[in-house]
Amino acid sequence: MSHKEELTHINAKGDSHMVDVADRDVTVRTATASGLVLLSPAVVALLRDGAIPKGDVLATARVAGIMGAKRTPDLIPLCHPIALHGVILELEIVETGVRINSSVKTADRTGVEMEALTAVSIAGLTVIDMVKAIDPSASMTDIQVENKDGGRNGHWTRP
Numbered sequence: 001m002s003h004k005e006e007l008t009h010i011n012a013k014g015d016s017h018m019v020d021v022a023d024r025d026v027t028v029r030t031a032t033a034s035g036l037v038l039l040s041p042a043v044v045a046l047l048r049d050g051a052i053p054k055g056d057v058l059a060t061a062r063v064a065g066i067m068g069a070k071r072t073p074d075l076i077p078l079c080h081p082i083a084l085h086g087v088i089l090e091l092e093i094v095e096t097g098v099r100i101n102s103s104v105k106t107a108d109r110t111g112v113e114m115e116a117l118t119a120v121s122i123a124g125l126t127v128i129d130m131v132k133a134i135d136p137s138a139s140m141t142d143i144q145v146e147n148k149d150g151g152r153n154g155h156w157t158r159p
Helices: 041-049 057-070 113-131
Strands: 027-038 086-094 097-108 139-149
Touching: 027 113, 041 086, 041 097, 041 113, 057 086, 057 097, 057 113, 086 113, 097 113, 113 139
Parallel strands: none
Antiparallel strands: 027 097, 027 139, 086 097
């Protein structure tokens, strides 16, 4: 089997297209993703003290991440617009910055991995936006799917 045959978003001519999922069963599908925003020790201390000048960083990033998950098909060209039935975003201040975990759930014909990744990404970008004036070196790293469940491929967990 050639590499092109394995790519579901590439047709026989090699053109990208949106995969037709109309014949797939509607099933409950979940995905979790994680990422880390790396921050200076001074900004971590300000976060712990609730003293960031722009306000409540974690609450703002949480809402932004949820909004991002809902807008995924507007941001990623070949993603299907699907109804999200749940988005949970957890942000934790850690020694090196902010750890972000998302959990997304739907009952639909395609998975929610991209929505989980988008939630983490937008939450992380929001953290950076809110601290960039005091930490211009803030960065995101290790954004990845941790596990997914549902659909014809069943369960997968990062090894």
